[in-house]
Amino acid sequence: MKRNNKLFIGGGVLLLVILFFVFSGSSSETGPEVVVEVEQGEFVIDIMTSGSLDAKNSVPIKGPTGLRNYRIWNVTIQDIIDEGTEVKKGQYVARLDQSELTGKIKDSQLEVDETQSQFTQTRLDTALTMRQARDELINLEYTVREKQLTLDQSQFEPPATIQKAEIELEKAKRGLQQAKENYEIKRQQNVAKMQEASAELRGDKNELEGLMALSQGFTILAPQDGMLIYERSWDGKPVKAGSQVSAWDPVVATLPDLTKMISKTYVNEVDIRKVKRGQSVEIGFDAFPDKNLKGRVTKVANVGEQRPNSDAKVFEVEIEVFGTDPLLKPGMTTSNKIITKTVEDALFIPLECLHSQHDSITYVYKKSGASTVKQEVIIGDANAEHVHIIAGLDAGDRVHLSSVQGMENKEVILLEEMNGKRNPQKVEAEPEPIQNESQQPQRRRRNN
Known part of the structure; x- marks a missing residue:
């Protein structure tokens, strides 16, 4: 009797497995079928950038300011104390070469x-x-x-x-x-x-x-108490012994006010149009992966610049950091998630679900009962992982993450509201999966 029960249970399990594969459709081109549901909720469009932590206010530690009056255009730092040193007012900081x-x-x-x-x-x-x-x-x-x-x-x-x-x-x-x-x-x-x-x-x-x-000014002393932070040159490198100090701006270090911090970052020329003052920012820190703070965009440069080792034009963006933490120091690398737009009660799916046909029809493989259909969709903005669905899907619909094998020649179920707005291409033409940025909605770029 027990043996018959085991056979019955085993047969039932096998039947469920068979039914699962039958009702889930065929396998995809790349492996086992993966189906996800259309999500509904707040959809966030953001731009990810890396930046550098800095103090909003700081006191510069300068060398002599009258160098130009005596036709001295550059001086060399002969010696400087370690960065991060806590100094007192009047304490020795650096010495310049007097040759x-x-x-x-x-x-x-x-x-x-x-x-x-x-x-x-x-x-x-x-x-x-x-x-x-x-x-x-x-x-x-x-x-x-x-x-x-x-x-x-x-x-x-x-x-x-x-x-x-x-x-x-x-x-x-x-x-x-x-x-x-x-x-x-x-x-x-x-x-x-x-x-x-x-x-x-x-x-x-x-x-x-x-x-x-x-x-007398070639021996540089601290103007007040604070933590010493080296001045950075145009390429972002800190000064050191042997570095040149310009007569126009003879700053060798700063004493930052650590109670108010900012993150300086650079956004590429493609995404800068999306960045506006007042936008919210989520700030992470490479040195402390578990630490996150909020911030706000306070300054967007009007003129682009070209950073070292980069051919792209970028624009400097300044982000005010809300809150303080004694562990945070100027110069730390930050990851900045700039929230450029938020859509309430939106439908969205993973970007991998989207496919394109002759650049005129965007569609997904949607589960319809026991079968799968190719459903046209109208898309909106996208972030790094998801895309906003304006029409064509409902909350809870199930769509495939990849192409479904054997459906290449199936017709796409078209949306009536798109009639007259497509290119005159055959709907029956062979579909082309979205694989590059010219076919996808613009994705978030990580700026250097």
Whole structure:
């Protein structure tokens, strides 16, 4: 009796297996048949990008800011403390190479010495010139007095003698007046020479003093307490000993405010039109796979750029990170899921279910009772895994994930609302599964 029961049970199981394969249809081209149900609910269209964590606000740690004033365009970092070091205000951070500055200080000192010598020589020359001019004036004044005395003593002389004395006195007076005028001109000339020499000396001394003061900035100290983060160059690489610091922006590191963080990412030119300020973002962290935070797009660049090792144009996008975590540090890699659109109460299926016929008909293999039919569908937006179904399917319908063998020549059940909107192609033509982006609805791209 027990043996008969076992045979009966075994036969029943075998019958169920046979019925399963009969009612599930034929096997697909690639393996066992897989059928999924049409889902209904919130459909999210998003863009995935990778980015870098950064502080929203930070205090720059700069080298000397007056380099350009002294024609120093680049300086080399000679030494810098480790990134991530907690520093106190006034603590040593880095030292810049002073080789070029030292050479300029030596040259400036030589110029000061030379200018000082020229200034001294000019002062001596002008003093001597003015002394000679003053002596000449004194002598001419004596001459006038002598001529006046001669005239006074000639009152009882013949008229011709008196007239001659008067002429000599007049000539002496005119000579004295001309000498006084020449003396004033020489004085003004010598004052100008001294002012010029003094200005040149003062300028050279100021440059030397400025260079000496500039040298103090080559030893860089922390402006306040914080955690040291290296400055990044244009290609994203952190500075290090041996790196060049530009005179236009001599930042070597920053002290970030870790209470407010952002993620800087880049979106390719195809997807950037979908990204808008205010869109929600789900942020993950490569260093902490279990940690996720929310965020919001706060800035979208208007001008594209070309990143290193990439031919595609990308646009910088800034994402504000909501919340803080002591484990998060600037420079960490983030995965950013930018929610570009949400459709409520939508029908959607996996992208693998879609097929195309002559680029004019999009259809799926739908289960219809015990059989399978080719059903035309109207699709909307898609994300990385699913596509929004606008028409052609209902919630709970079952569709195949892949092509069904033996149905290549079956007709597609067409939608009435698509009549007149298709290309004039034969519906009976051989179907072509969707395999590339030109045939699929646009998929989400992961941006680098």
